Amino acid sequence: MAFAVEMIGVSKSFGPVAANRDVSFGVRHGEIHALVGENGAGKTTLMNILFGLMQPDSGEIRIDGKPVVMESPRTSIGLGLGMVHQHFKLVPSLTVAENMFLGMEITKAGLVDRKAQSEKARALSEEFGLRIDPDRRIHELSVGAEQRVEILKVLARGANVVILDEPTAVLTPQESRDLFRIIRRFADTGMTVIFISHHLDEVLEVSDTVTVLRDGAVVGTRPTKELDEDSLVNMMVGRQVNFDRRERKKMSGNTVLELRDVFARDDRGLPALRGIDLEVRAGEIVGIVGVDGNGQTELSEVVSGLRAPSHGEIFLDGKAVEGSDPRHMRAAGLAHVPADRLVRGVNPGADIASNILMGRQHVAPWAKKGLIRWGKVRELARELMQRFDIRAKDEHVAVKTLSGGNMQKVVVAREFSQHMPLLLIDQPTRGVDIGAMEGIHDEIIRRRDAGAAILLISVQIDEILALADRVLVMFNGGISGEVDPANTTEEEIGYLMAGGSRSKEAAA
Amino acid sequence: MEVLETIFNVSLIAAMLRTTTPILLVALGGTFTTKAGIFNIGLEGQMLLGAFFAVLGSLWTQSAWGGVAIGVLAAMCVALTFSFFVVTLRANEVVVGLALNILAGGLTITLTKAIFGTRGSIVSGDIVGLPRLHIPVIEDLGSLGKALGSFTPLIYLAFILVFVVWVIIYRTKLGLYIRVAGEKPAAAEALGIPTGLMQHIASLLCGVLAGLAGAHLSLGYITMFAENMSSGRGFMAVAVLIFSAGDPVKVLFGCLLFGFADALSLRLQTFGLSSYLVLTVPYLVTLGALFLLTYRQRPKIFRETAESLQLIRREKA
Numbered sequence: 117m118a119f120a121v122e123m124i125g126v127s128k129s130f131g132p133v134a135a136n137r138d139v140s141f142g143v144r145h146g147e148i149h150a151l152v153g154e155n156g157a158g159k160t161t162l163m164n165i166l167f168g169l170m171q172p173d174s175g176e177i178r179i180d181g182k183p184v185v186m187e188s189p190r191t192s193i194g195l196g197l198g199m200v201h202q203h204f205k206l207v208p209s210l211t212v213a214e215n216m217f218l219g220m221e222i223t224k225a226g227l228v229d230r231k232a233q234s235e236k237a238r239a240l241s242e243e244f245g246l247r248i249d250p251d252r253r254i255h256e257l258s259v260g261a262e263q264r265v266e267i268l269k270v271l272a273r274g275a276n277v278v279i280l281d282e283p284t285a286v287l288t289p290q291e292s293r294d295l296f297r298i299i300r301r302f303a304d305t306g307m308t309v310i311f312i313s314h315h316l317d318e319v320l321e322v323s324d325t326v327t328v329l330r331d332g333a334v335v336g337t338r339p340t341k342e343l344d345e346d347s348l349v350n351m352m353v354g355r356q357v358n359f360d361r362r363e364r365k366k367m368s369g370n371t372v373l374e375l376r377d378v379f380a381r382d383d384r385g386l387p388a389l390r391g392i393d394l395e396v397r398a399g400e401i402v403g404i405v406g407v408d409g410n411g412q413t414e415l416s417e418v419v420s421g422l423r424a425p426s427h428g429e430i431f432l433d434g435k436a437v438e439g440s441d442p443r444h445m446r447a448a449g450l451a452h453v454p455a456d457r458l459v460r461g462v463n464p465g466a467d468i469a470s471n472i473l474m475g476r477q478h479v480a481p482w483a484k485k486g487l488i489r490w491g492k493v494r495e496l497a498r499e500l501m502q503r504f505d506i507r508a509k510d511e512h513v514a515v516k517t518l519s520g521g522n523m524q525k526v527v528v529a530r531e532f533s534q535h536m537p538l539l540l541i542d543q544p545t546r547g548v549d550i551g552a553m554e555g556i557h558d559e560i561i562r563r564r565d566a567g568a569a570i571l572l573i574s575v576q577i578d579e580i581l582a583l584a585d586r587v588l589v590m591f592n593g594g595i596s597g598e599v600d601p602a603n604t605t606e607e608e609i610g611y612l613m614a615g616g617s618r619s620k621e622a623a624a
Numbered sequence: 625m626e627v628l629e630t631i632f633n634v635s636l637i638a639a640m641l642r643t644t645t646p647i648l649l650v651a652l653g654g655t656f657t658t659k660a661g662i663f664n665i666g667l668e669g670q671m672l673l674g675a676f677f678a679v680l681g682s683l684w685t686q687s688a689w690g691g692v693a694i695g696v697l698a699a700m701c702v703a704l705t706f707s708f709f710v711v712t713l714r715a716n717e718v719v720v721g722l723a724l725n726i727l728a729g730g731l732t733i734t735l736t737k738a739i740f741g742t743r744g745s746i747v748s749g750d751i752v753g754l755p756r757l758h759i760p761v762i763e764d765l766g767s768l769g770k771a772l773g774s775f776t777p778l779i780y781l782a783f784i785l786v787f788v789v790w791v792i793i794y795r796t797k798l799g800l801y802i803r804v805a806g807e808k809p810a811a812a813e814a815l816g817i818p819t820g821l822m823q824h825i826a827s828l829l830c831g832v833l834a835g836l837a838g839a840h841l842s843l844g845y846i847t848m849f850a851e852n853m854s855s856g857r858g859f860m861a862v863a864v865l866i867f868s869a870g871d872p873v874k875v876l877f878g879c880l881l882f883g884f885a886d887a888l889s890l891r892l893q894t895f896g897l898s899s900y901l902v903l904t905v906p907y908l909v910t911l912g913a914l915f916l917l918t919y920r921q922r923p924k925i926f927r928e929t930a931e932s933l934q935l936i937r938r939e940k941a
Contacts, residue, residue: 219815
């Protein structure tokens with residue numbers, strides 16, 4: 117039987133960079149096919165070619181055995197393909213049903229028949245167990261629900277091959293499990309799913325077949341049951357990666373950061389932090405974990421001075437800094453790697469040197485008598501590019517042209533090289549490939565050993581467990597418990613993340 | 625008390641509806657551009673040119689409705705110029721809007737001089753104004769009915785259009801696409817909805833209504849054209865649009881507020897109060913409305929601190 121989707125010898129270059137090199141792989145009917153590889157391995161480019169968003173330089177696409185040319189998404193949708201992008205394209209003020217039928221409305225007497233749309237949406241949602249109320253407006257929905265609306269949009273257009281680009285990147289573990297249940301159901305009803313990911317555990321959990329890409333080329337296609345985490349990592353990076361707990365020497369220094377009874381509100385004005393007490397000492401990494409949305413973002417914003425606490429005190433190096441703005445916090449000794457590098461980490465249009473300069477533009481030796489000394493700045497940029505392994509032609513390259521991992525390394529290099537007593541690191545390796553991840557982890561440990569106090573926030577629990585000296589679990593704006601990362605279990609952390617308190621457990 | 629009764633009576637309501645009409649018409653036009661994501665500061669100029677060409681058209685065709693049609697066409701030409709620059713050439717909407725406003729102001733003066741040889745205004749017995757309708761059913765409803773049953777047609781039309789515009793925007797495909805083009809163009813384009821075309825259409829619809837507003841000014845109660853006769857109504861409409869986010873029902877209430885303030889100041893002038901003081905009334909009403917509308921958004925930090933203190937007190941109790 118012919119493959120549902122087959123790509124043969126597909127190549128695509130952007131200037132001198134080859135994104136896909138002679139890629140061939142086939143997806144069988146009714147299977148869940150995972151496409152895995154590090155960032156920049158060419159997964160998204162390949163899928164954009166398949167969906168008609170980009171044209172390949174050479175190669176052939178076959179659908180059900182017939183060669184086709186994907187001129188635009190219109191062609192591919194007509195052939196039964198549907199793609200759920202990483203960034204959703206939904207209209208916030210419209211309802212779920214209106215978004216689903218946008219561009220193909222059901223009309224009656226010249227008016228949009230909202231009742232009929234809503235009923236059809238409900239039927240489709242129930243058929244696949246998507247649990248979405250078609251009359252809710254998008255802006256009222258969680259990210260996970262928005263993703264299900266995107267899936268419904270694809271289904272409403274009659275897709276029988278669904279492509280999901282990094283679908284779990286924005287989801288909580290619970291939402292991810294729901295998604296896996298849904299795509300399993302698709303496969304059971306005979307639909308074909310192509311699933312892009314770089315999270316190995318979920319690839320192993322949900323897929324039937326895995327195709328691994330490395331540097332734009334196919335490493336291999338294997339049935340999932342023949343693979344395990346180690347063999348998959350080997351295929352992806354071509355070497356073994358150490359995600360075990362890092363060696364460390366015992367350190368104990370002065371308290372650098374202290375929060376006492378801190379309260380804060382989120383953007384909607386709802387309580388987000390409820391009485392946080394915490395302490396970070398010099399030479400110590402304190403990790404924060406929790407299900408997304410339990411106050412980690414607000415904690416990071418309060419410590420960095422971006423959000424004013426509504427109550428409570430913050431001490432940096434023993435001095436009260438409550439209600440400060442980011443500039444004062446930095447002057448008081450904070451370096452900050454923000455969660456979203458594109459929003460707060462870099463100026464994407466500027467070059468690497470300017471981005472490295474940011475934050476020290478008024479400090480000698482980078483500036484003198486109010487003028488910036490670009491020679492010194494470039495020197496520093498070159499030095500940091502080498503030390504942090506930032507891969508770019510030179511320091512004049514615009515940051516937006518770098519891959520996610522290299523962009524993150526620019527932020528890390530700038531912040532870590534300030535040698536501040538306090539480092540706030542929010543999502544150190546989000547969307548970063550495994551090679552760069554290791555490099556960043558090494559640098560974090562190096563800063564710790566040099567005596568910096570580090571507050572580390574991450575959604576990746578294994579990352580926190582590998583790096584932190586103490587781990588605090590956040591739940592509902594408070595700290596639900598502390599665990600010792602050397603002797604804890606996933607169950608214990610999961611219990612605290614769900615709001616259980618360890619002292620209560622002990623008492624019971 | 626007696627004074628209040630003489631101020632607030634039936635004819636004040638009638639006057640309010642009259643003064644509301646031009647702002648309402650032009651603001652309803654602006655709902656389309658607002659929903660399409662265009663900040664249309666050029667409403668004033670479209671209305672002014674509409675008023676001028678309505679008078680010209682009335683003279684040429686010797687028909688009030690001919691005048692209205694030509695006024696509307698003129699405003700649509702301005703609207704199309706606006707959307708050509710803003711949508712097709714991606715020019716800054718404020719700059720283009722302001723330029724067209726200035727152009728409209730100068731053009732009407734120049735053309736008045738060139739065609740009629742006068743400066744300032746066009747007054748002529750040959751201008752055919754819009755007739756007053758007499759709707760018996762309403763007129764029979766006592767004194768209020770008398771006041772409301774004999775308006776010019778555009779006044780009734782303006783209030784009917786609130787509903788029509790609402791249906792177009794919220795219940796038709798066109799309205800849906802206009803809203804999507806304004807709110808999330810990426811979503812529209814991914815689904816093959818041409819956002820540029822939607823914005824052009826929205827701008828043209830806006831031109832139609834701005835033209836009607838202009839025609840109401842010059843052919844409604846007075847049949848003449850005067851230099852700058854739109855006198856800021858287009859900008860008031862812009863203000864209403866900002867606070868209503870282009871929702872036709874909220875636009876109606878905003879315009880009624882302006883109309884009421886306008887009518888009230890006209891009425892107060894007959895009481896021998898200083899006209900300088902009286903003319904501040906519409907602006908005081910505007911300020912008051914702005915204050916009430918933004919009160920909820922007063923500095924977050926004050927509210928949050930107060931609420932957090934309550935939370936702490938409650939938790940301690």
